[in-house]
Amino acid sequence: MSAVSVSPEARPVGTIPDRARRMITANPSVLPTIASIVIFVGMVIFGEVAYGRILQFNTLSNLLINNAHLIVLAVALTFVILTGGIDLSVGSIIAVSSVAGVMLSNAGWNVFAVIIAMIGIGVLFGIVSGVLIRYFNVQPFIATLAMMFLGRGLASLLSTTPERLGEDSPIRWIGAQLKIIDGPKVNDLVITPAVLVAVLVVIAAFFVLHRTRMGRTVYAIGGSESSALLMGLPVHRTKVLVYVISGALAGLAAVLYTARLGTAQNITGIGWELDAIAAAVIGGTLLTGGYGYVLGSVVGALVLGLMNVLITRDGGIPPEMTTIITGGILLVFVLLQRAVTRRRE
Amino acid sequence: MTAAAGTTIWRELIRKPFFWGIVAIIALLALNVIKDPTYLALSINPNNGNLVGNLVDILRQAAPVMMIAIGMSLVIATGGIDLSVGSLMAVAGAVSMEFLSAAGDSFGAALAAVGLALVITGVLGAVNGVLVAYVGLQPFIATLVLMLAGRGIAKVITGGQNTTASNDSFRWIANGFLIGIPVVFLLAVLIVIAVGLVVRRSALGLMIEAIGINPRASRMAGIKPKGLLLTAYIMSGILAGIAGVMSVGSVMTVDISRTGYQLELDAILAVVIGGASLAGGKFSLSGAFVGALLIATLDKTVLYLGVSSSATPAFKAIVIVVLCLLQSERVRGWFRRRRRPRPAERLLQKEEVSA
DSSP states (O other), X not given: OHHHHHHXXXXXXXXXXXXXXXXXXXXXXXXXXXXXXXXXXXXXXXXXXXXXXXXXXXXXXXXXXHXXXXXXXXXXXXXXXXXXXXXXXXXXXXXXXXXXXXXXXXXXXXXXXXXXXXXXXXXXXXXXXXXXXXXXXXXXXXXXXXXXXXXXXXXXXXXXXXXXXXXXXXXGGGGOOEEEEOOSTTOOEEEOHHHHHHHHHXXXXXXXXXXXXXXHHHHHHHHOHHHHHHTTOOXXXXXXXXXXXXXXXXXXXXXXXXXXXXXXXXXXXXXXXXXXXXXXXXXXXXXXXXXXXXXXXXXXXXXXXXXXXHHHHHOSSOTTHHHHHHHHHHHHHHHHHHHHHHHHO | OHHHHHHHHHHHHHHSTTHHHHHHHHHHHHHHHHHOTTTTOOEEOTTTOOEESHHHHHHHHHHHHHHHHHHHHHHHHTTOOOTTHHHHHHHHHHHHHHHHHHHOSOHHHHHHHHHHHHHHHHHHHHHHHHIIIIIOOOHHHHHHHHHHHHHHHHHHHHTTSOOBOOXXXXXXXXXXXXXXXXXXXXXXXXXXXXXXXXXXXXXXXXXXXXXXXXXXXXXXXXOOHHHHHHHHHHHHHHHHHHHHHHHHHTTTBOOTTTTTTTHHHHHHXXXXXXXXXXXXXXXXXXXXXXXXXXXXXXXXXXXXXXXXXXXXXXXXXXXXXXXXXXXXXXXXXXXXXXXXXXXXXXXXXXHHHHO
């Protein structure tokens, strides 16, 4: 997020409030990212005070374990949204990829072949949307909306009943819980390979976006596509590539989610597009593109995950309210972005 | 001479935006007839004189899609999109069912239920409109929020249940017959005609199209885009409400996770089939009407051919991708290059050079 990318040049000067002010005046788009961190910390404190047992190993490690797939999706959406596009198909890609993966695995395929196939399905969807958007000038949300329905339909063609992953399937190992610190009672610091994969994805995405030419091109496209084109950046290639990355990460998210749950269904992942978009937007990625941080999106995903934990802890809020609250938070942040960008204009 | 007149009529017909939609409907019906020669047969129910048959079923199924397609036409013509129509249908269904299950079985209750549902969906449509027109959000983000939160709202209204109610007058809207024809289809046709008259006999349609072509130019020409945008989204919301009433009325149960599910794709598809451009700037209500009929036929055919109904979105997605491809400049360029005779092209280039 912001602190990591900005602090090196800001460190030598001034006190912390001075530095913060400088950072905000230099780049107002970090405001939403800072807001998301504040909200996350605020939610943790509120949860600890109101319900207790939030700030301890097992709650926090469960937060990571249960949201590993969402973190990966948020990273995927960050890439696409940074270019000013959108990918509504990630939830459906997860459905078709996980159903296909479980069926292949049960048909006796090798684990690696299954995982590659699951990610490959996502890549295929990404290529189709990318080509539609880049070569045929279809609006991103129309192209990916079509892919969203195509994925859902294909998943239903494959199977309309829950497909169960074999108990001895090695894929389950990805979701297996490994104890790192054995705390008192059930308060253990637990981690799954899936969490490690998600962390690796985040690190890789951070490296690609901030330290490579491709990342620079992604930001440049979001800032102004025609300027990027005039500068001679490989706009067309990159535009297709972000959708391929997004599709591949959605496929990877399907692997992580299936490994944790052990079942796959054609209705898996309905509405996860909203969660992923909301995570990216809460984390400070501007929907018009050009501004945003992949680490902010991770915070956004954790905010959403923590919100679910708090809602279940509270018990008074009906679970139906979750989508409304997610939508409301998304709306508030979009409006906040709107206010920030309007002031810049 | 008659032959020449015949060809001009044909040419005009082919130019109509909905021509290929009608061709597709006929092709699908032909496919059904091949499978079952008696598919098109219409019979009259001897007890009440109503028409019975597959065609009547298609007309009935098409009615809700027509409603949301008309609303979507207007919104798309402004250069926007309304992704929330399916969820608004669920909200309308939830509101009317909850109201009816409390208010009981009377004509007044049915009227009040419909009114209440339309007011609430109209308000939700207005929320979309305000976010798009006054706040300046991208239309798909503004409506995406309601697309996903709308179903949550419907769940909250019914308390997570699939509410059932009984009211004969309300049921009549969806299941009744008037002079042998389903009421729901007659109602849809009337609404389409009414909207068409309002939009096409006044400058409203032209102004909506002007916004879609170029918002800045339309503002300079003296059109106030904000109010019109708001109107388009409110219209879309209300029409989605009508569609919701129609679709819950036939079973008198609102299924909060299935009512109107994925129907936003149907609406977009109907609009695109009708010849409108997703980039905005033009719309054709008759095209959307034919598009809705085609979708209902497609739904029924896919079901008839023995494919699971939850797989139909895949077919629709393929159709929409193909239509988007046909609309794109690149594909049109391919066809143009092939069609245009060589010498004329050279002449044109020469003229361009000399100019």
